[in-house]
Amino acid sequence: MSNPVQLPQWQRLATHAAEVRKRPLREAFATDPGRAARFSRQEHNLLLDFSRQLIDERTLELLLDLAQVRGLKPAIDAMFAGERINRSEHRAVLHVALRNRSDRPIQIDGQDVMPEVRACLAKMRDFVAGIHGGRIHGATGKAFTDVVNIGIGGSDLGIVMATEALADYRHRNLRLHCVSNVDGVQIGDVLHQVEPERTLFVVCSKTFTTLETLSNARIARQWIVDRLGEGAPARHFAAVSTNAKALDAFLIPPQNRFPMWDWVGGRYSVWSAVGLSVALALGMDQFELMLEGGHEMDQHFRTAPFQDNLPVLMGLLAVWNRNFLGMDSLAVLPYDQRLHRFPAYLQQLEMESNGKRATPDGGLVDYDTGAVIWGEPGSNAQHSFFQLLHQGTANVALDFLAPVNGSGAYPGQQTLALANCFAQAQAFAFGQTETDIRKDLQSRGLPDGQISQLMPQKLHPGNRPSSVLLFSRLGPKTLGRLIALYEHKVYTQSVIWGINAFDQWGVELGKKLAESLVPVIENPQTNTDPALGGLMTYIARWRV
Numbered sequence: 001m002s003n004p005v006q007l008p009q010w011q012r013l014a015t016h017a018a019e020v021r022k023r024p025l026r027e028a029f030a031t032d033p034g035r036a037a038r039f040s041r042q043e044h045n046l047l048l049d050f051s052r053q054l055i056d057e058r059t060l061e062l063l064l065d066l067a068q069v070r071g072l073k074p075a076i077d078a079m080f081a082g083e084r085i086n087r088s089e090h091r092a093v094l095h096v097a098l099r100n101r102s103d104r105p106i107q108i109d110g111q112d113v114m115p116e117v118r119a120c121l122a123k124m125r126d127f128v129a130g131i132h133g134g135r136i137h138g139a140t141g142k143a144f145t146d147v148v149n150i151g152i153g154g155s156d157l158g159i160v161m162a163t164e165a166l167a168d169y170r171h172r173n174l175r176l177h178c179v180s181n182v183d184g185v186q187i188g189d190v191l192h193q194v195e196p197e198r199t200l201f202v203v204c205s206k207t208f209t210t211l212e213t214l215s216n217a218r219i220a221r222q223w224i225v226d227r228l229g230e231g232a233p234a235r236h237f238a239a240v241s242t243n244a245k246a247l248d249a250f251l252i253p254p255q256n257r258f259p260m261w262d263w264v265g266g267r268y269s270v271w272s273a274v275g276l277s278v279a280l281a282l283g284m285d286q287f288e289l290m291l292e293g294g295h296e297m298d299q300h301f302r303t304a305p306f307q308d309n310l311p312v313l314m315g316l317l318a319v320w321n322r323n324f325l326g327m328d329s330l331a332v333l334p335y336d337q338r339l340h341r342f343p344a345y346l347q348q349l350e351m352e353s354n355g356k357r358a359t360p361d362g363g364l365v366d367y368d369t370g371a372v373i374w375g376e377p378g379s380n381a382q383h384s385f386f387q388l389l390h391q392g393t394a395n396v397a398l399d400f401l402a403p404v405n406g407s408g409a410y411p412g413q414q415t416l417a418l419a420n421c422f423a424q425a426q427a428f429a430f431g432q433t434e435t436d437i438r439k440d441l442q443s444r445g446l447p448d449g450q451i452s453q454l455m456p457q458k459l460h461p462g463n464r465p466s467s468v469l470l471f472s473r474l475g476p477k478t479l480g481r482l483i484a485l486y487e488h489k490v491y492t493q494s495v496i497w498g499i500n501a502f503d504q505w506g507v508e509l510g511k512k513l514a515e516s517l518v519p520v521i522e523n524p525q526t527n528t529d530p531a532l533g534g535l536m537t538y539i540a541r542w543r544v
Ligand SMILES: O=P(O)(O)OC[C@H]1O[C@](O)(CO)[C@@H](O)[C@@H]1O
Pocket: 152, 153, 154, 155, 204, 205, 206, 207, 208, 209, 210, 213, 266, 267, 352, 504, 507
C-alpha cells in the first residue's frame, strides 16, 4: 500500500492540524454549547466522549476521508472474511470467529472454522463443569481448589486482566494463580501456597516453545511428581497449544488438551481456550458472556458507519494525535481498581501489534506508528505521575475509563472516583488561566513580584487531549466489548499506517540471544563477548 504521507488527504490533515493546535479547548466549548454531545457516541452501554480531543468537525471529516482512501472498509471486510491479512506469516486473523455468537460461518479458504470453535467451547464447558463439580479431580481423588495458569504475554496478560476485572464474579471454591515471569519468584511463591493434591496447572502456550513457560511448567511438573508420583501429572496438568507434538512430549492426556489455531494471535487469544483459566475462575457462563460482549463490538465495527463507529473513531483519533499533534504516548487511566491490569494488557495489544517500522511489501515507514501505551488506575495515578501530564514537556494523550456504577464492596465510593475522573478530564482540557491564578494569589495577599515569579510555575496550560470512555458497570459483557473495542482500534490504526498488526518479528532476536547466553551465565569464564565482559566478571564475583 502506498505511503499515506503522500496522500492529499494526509497533507490536508497536516495543514489543518496547524490551525487546530492554536485553538484552545476552552474557547471551543465556550463558543459551541453542543460540542460535548456532538463529539460523543454511544454503543450498547459504552459512551465515548471525545469532545476534549483537539478536533473540530473538519478534523473528523478529514480523518474519515483518510480512512476511506486507505481502504479501511475493505480491510475490515477482509479480516471478517478470513483472508490472510497477516501477510508475513500468510495467516488469517480470526479472533472474531472465537466470539462469533451468530450462525454465520467464518471461512478460511472455503473451510468454516466455526465447528472447531464450537467444539472447543463445548470441551471447555465440560472441563470447567467437571472441575467445579469434582468429577475431574486430582490423582488422590481430592477436588481441585487451586488452578495455576502458566503462560506469558498473550497466554497470561488477558487471563490476569480479565480475572482481576471480574473478581466480583469469581467462583467461590477455586482460586486462580498466574505464573509468567522466568525468574522463579512467582512459581516459588505459588507452590508455597498451594497443596499438590488439590492443584491443577494449566500450561498455556500457543507455540509451546516459550522458554519462560516451559521452564516454569517443568518446575511445576517435577513438584507434582516429587509429591504425588510419576503418574500424577496426567491428572494435574491441562494445556492449551497449537503444538500437539510438544504436548505429547509433556505427556498431556488428550482429555486435558485444548486446541489453538495459527489464525489466532497470542495477544488476541484470551477468547480462545487460552481463556480456560478465566472460565475456571469465573465459570463458563461468565466467560461466554464476555464472548458475547466481544461479538457485539465486532458487529458494530463491521457494520456501523464510520462516523458512529467507536473503534474506527478511536483509531482515527489515535492517528490524529500521533501523526498530526505529535503525541508520543497514550496513558490509559481506568477509574475502577478492578481494571488495574487493563493498561498492561493494552501495552501488549497495541505495542506488539503496531510497534512496527516496516510495511508488508518490505518498505520502511517515514512517519510515526504505534505510540507508547502505559497507565495506572486513577486516582492512584493522580498522586503519582499526573504532575508531568499537567505541566511537563512530554506529549501524552489520555484515555479515561470509568464505570458509572462501581465494583467491589463499597460501590458508593464511585461518586468520588467519578468526580476525580471528570475533574481531571476538565483540568487537562481547560487548564487554568493567568487571570484566575492572579486573582487567587492576590486574594491571599501575595505581592506582585512574587506573583510574577510564581505565575509560570502555577500556570496550567490545558489543551491536553483526552477521551472519556464511560460505561454503566463492569461486567463480563462490558469487558468483552472493551477488549474488542481496543482490538479493532489497533487494527484501524494499522490499516491507516499500512503495517501488519499481527506479526511480531522484533521479539525473536532477544529470545534467541537469551537461549545462547544461558550456558555462558552458568559458566561466566566461557564468555567470549567483550561487550558482556564486565557483567560476566560480576556474575562470577557475586554469585553465591
Ligand atoms: O503463547 P506463547 O507461544 O508461549 O507466546 C507467548 C508470547 O510470546 C510472544 O511471542 C512475544 O514474545 C507473544 O506474542 C506471545 O503472546
